[in-house]
Amino acid sequence: MRLVSEIATTAVAIAASLLTLVAGSPSAPECQDDAVRFEIKDAPYTNYFYSDCHSASQVVVTSPLPDSNLTVIGPRLLQQVAWPAGNSGLVAFFEPQNGVNGTLAISLTDSPSTGNALDPIYEPSSRGKGDPVVGVSGHLHLNTSARLSVPILCSIRTMRDFTEGPSLLRPEIQDAIKYTESPEGGHVSLSRLWLDNSTTTTLSFAPTASNASVTLEDGDELRFQPGTYTFNASFDYPQLQQLSPREVLSEGAQHLIKDAPEQTQSLSFLSFSDKLTAGAWRFLTYFGRDSMISMLLLGPILSSGPDSAFEAGISALLERINRTDGSAAHEETIGDYATWLNREDGMISTRPRYDYKMIDTDFFLPVVLAEYFIKNPIGRDRACELLKTTPVEDPDNAGLTYGELATLNAEKIMDITSAFASPGGQKKENLIKLKEGEVVGEWRDSGSGLGGGRIPYDVNAAIAPAGLRAIAALAEAGFFPDHPEWSDKAAQYAKVWEDETLSLFEVTVPQEEARALVDAYVEENDFPFASQGENITAPIRFHGLSLDGDDDQPIVRVMNTDDCFRHFLLNTTNEEQLSSFLSQTADNILAPYPLGLTTDVGLLVANPAFGGEPHYAEQFSKSAYHGTVVWSWQLSMMARGLERQLARCHDTSPPGFCGDEKLHGKILQAYNRLWDVIEDNADILSGEVWSWRYDGGKFVPVPLGALTPTESNIRQLWSLTFLAVRRNESLQ
Template sequence: MSTLLAASCVSGAPHGEAPSAPPDPELLAFELHEGRIRNHFFRRGHIAAHVLATSGVSPRLIVAFPAGNMGIAVWFDALPAPVELSVEGALSGVERPGGMRGVSARLASTAPALRVHRLVLGSIRTVREVGRDAELPAWLRSDVQAGASAGGASIAVRRTTRDGEHHIELLIEPEGGTTATLEPDGRIALTAGPGGVRVRVTALSDEPPLTPVPLDEIVTERAADDPRQRQALAFLAYREKLLAGSWRFLTYFGRDTLLAVRMLLPVLEPAVVEAGIGSVLDRLSATGEVAHEEAIGEYAALLHLAAGRTGALREPVYDYKMIDDDFLLAPLAAEYLLGSAPGRERAAAFLSRRTPGGDTYAQALARNVSLVLRLAAPFAETGDPRALIALKAGASVGEWRDSEEGLAYGRIPYNVNAALVPAALRASARLLASPLLGADGEGAGRAERFARAWKDAGVYFRVELPEREAKRRVAAYAASLGLDAAPALASLSGTLSFPAVALDGEGRPLPIMHSDDSFVLLFTEPPPGALEEIAGRLLRPFPAGLRTPVGILVANPAFAPDPALWRLFTSSHYHGTVAWSWQQAMLAAGLDRQLGRGDLPARARDALERARRALWEVIQASREARTRELWSWAVEEGRYRLVPFGAERTHHDESNAVQLWSTVYLAVRP
């Protein structure tokens, strides 16, 4: 279900007449249902909120605010049988004197009673970390008070943020005969009236609001006419930054911004492109590293207090542990600033803007280019695979597969070394050769030499298996899942080769098939033979390849000789045998890019065409999940069924209902 409302603009009054009232702020309101989770989005003026209600045996209510990345989470006690928990009617905006603003909703449940198991008011980062059952620190406890309302006794829950600067509040007002009771242990109990549990909940915060980008200023007329994609992107698009996803990542993420803007580039309005790139440049480290994530608001205060600081507790804290985003900035900057209009026409003015630290954007971008060359130099100059780009010392994650087991505990990721470093070097050469960065011919030449040296870095990740061994492993793996192996086995012929997802600490390939061919297709120019192999992985059915009827899987451990690796990549793992929307989109964009080449022989072109048709069949089959972060699957009576990720208690994490880089189908189309 999806609805969208937008206020129309009112023109000014003619000369001599009394001025008309200012136009109402644009209203964005829509709903997305995924399994037992119902998501409601509201954005109007200074108010923006995502309300989600989870049904089942463990009901849950979450309200997430983009302002300050703050939220409220209510987990109810587990019940003997599943119950419905939903929002009845539309959300309404609430704005009080003093800056408290948020939303109000009528919450309804079929349960005879609901008892609050845990209630957390604070940063979304805190909500994610504390969750339903982790120990609750004393400072996070809220002030809970009983009061009165038109429907009877009401409950108000309030907290002042750790730094004492801001406030967050939840008001619960019973309706329809429901009673709200504050029990002796301080927990809240809701007892149903004749029609079940009915309460009015109002969630408020006084964090400084973000500035939304109006719907008609986000994408051009070339964008796909897809209301759900436009709604999702609009909820995440603000003048200050683009948000990664809701509810769990409702703030800036560097990698997500760069990849999303790169794929949306053909249809984004220039101001939105520049908001995205500018947010990255504003957060670069002194050495040119791209910030992966920011800690803002109360979470920043918590980090500063933990470090013993007492002043400027609201100063953002940036995380620079990732390695892939450092090599994504130059390719996007070169594509926009040196490509076609309007980016090329706006480049000089854009690069003259200044970061919060006082540098021009040109100086900040030059720092990143310098970092790219410095990091790429050891391998370019020696050809030693030990000099490939590895995760940072002491870090267990470093690129988009950033769960602990996402790289099979590898240290040297394929996508960074085989695709992103070569692409960043070529882009750096273009930028250095241009007047935008001073027309540095010597630096541009060095970058070009490095790019040639890095061109074949992917060879160190190559895995090869004879046909008989490949079939043996597929049969054994399929049996472990209870899958019919016949279609997969029939698709295997001859020696099987694929790139490992990563190298381990000793430089050995970890034989996990994966979807990171998307990076190779979008950012590099592989030879025809490599393109045919990529097409094969998209055409062969899982577990011989990556294709299922409900999605292209981001990992396939069938060819790992050790079943222990199988257990790291299940359909319940965040980066396991699951489908990520943006990966499918990037594969599609990459296939389009390769098919635009004029140097491909007929055989490679035919393979890519067949892969593209098969890919879009899968994308269309999973259309209902397109705005989500990821999803899982199950097989029932021999047929695949799409399963919302996070819908099962066995799932290791939860998917966002809207994700920035899952809105790219506005630009990526059949």
């Protein structure tokens, strides 16, 4: 055995000392709130969460099951520290020394001294200034001898590039890892200085019993005997202030801390004083669209006012607007990954970078602003003060106020929607398209999520007109003093977009053709269930995912759940169109897959059975991120959207569908069918996305990560919206 690098004895001593730092260490300042610990199992993954006032950590232990696809799932310890300001962590892949895949099992065992699966690490800065060393410590058990095959101490984005991409490892990241063995042997640590030349991430192991041992061989290879090991994962990067469960919830929703403890703890874990983060572990940073959809669905239970969850979300959005064109940021790149990208561009800088490629995010912003500044009484009182705030996150926005940035966003929306809204402008060429050179642009942001289409259905038929309605309401309330004309103009634009976009995406498949297509779909894909084509007694109707698809397809004929945007965001007044649209949605919920969207595990976000193109079945498979899979938040938005439409029947001038007993009854039936499925899957609703297998005559949920390297987040911000979205018992 030998050391790769000559590290000073004092550094070795510091690394070894971290093995003993646990909860209650006298060096850690006392927190006002108790630490939060919880565990979530989603085999083959077990997720452990720890957070206190100093730091937040997520540990994912992956141990393949007997029936796991070992080409997709390998045993690993994934230490994810919730650093929204750094979006960072580390991953350690293990493999059995005997080389037989599937023989190694990894687990965490409770600490014999504290009884906890995870305990905090806290050590003041060794330099007397700067950031403390924080992280977590735990006990890792290996059932057989193993070697640490791939460690990555980096940003989450770098980890995702490896786990979801072509196993990409960057030499400038990997070569910086220093391996150290303590002088007396038995303790081994890995550390890496970030590209900022300031932050260090450290992972260390030490056996807890004499029959276990870890050795460093050939300079960079760790070998473990069967047994239990203390591991420490730590770093010294600035931490942000996490919102506790009581801080993230409104006064009237405090009961949820007791009634739904795991969901409220998860919501807290993803919520910070200056931003809401999207999901654990893969998206532990700002994502604009995710934040806004979550805020709109969670609105009734989120805290409002200074230092609240709602204002954390709004501030994060306004901070990151692109002042050159008013675009709202989709995602931020921060920490080590930002430094790396800046270096690639020839800059020595740690400044953040922002992604503006999405076309839906812009339109959601005024909707959220109207929700808080007009509909929320606390938000109305806070509007003037908040909009005077000057940004601190994006250096490029210096000198502007939140109000000025919001106006830039609204100006962009008014400009890009004007052509379609103008007299005679209601044609495909004037719709909102993906940006040049981009293959994604809205929530179905995987490479094949839109079937190659360039003009998304959801953006044009729902999200854009909703943004215009919100601008009109904000202008009416005086929020755009330089544009008083918007109160009328934006409303006029919205009416055109509401009424004239749907027809451009309509798909009608005649009865006999629909039967032939669904029969072929089931046969060609060897599905173990019947097509049920004989039950098709009328044409199949839906709105296609997008226009201008692959292979010169004018419309991507894939049935989908994106009707939910229109039901949730808009109260349209075109009576005939509204009745027809609600009828279509109800039909496709009531029809079981593959005739419609409903399965035992939820509504599938895509059904390519009627596409007429064989490649659709592959693009929208059950292992595709946006394929024949279930997304929790789409269930939530569809349920809340249908409830909103049904609630209009109590208006003083109710829509025409309310008086149509047969249609109203069908919509009610679809609402309750949807809720029956939601309630049947209550245990998995807080996850991001899941797939299925067909077993025993029914669909059974399967983690998407069991089928593909694109692992689902065990907790996703917008999947926690069922805390606020509940079944309306009066509609049964």
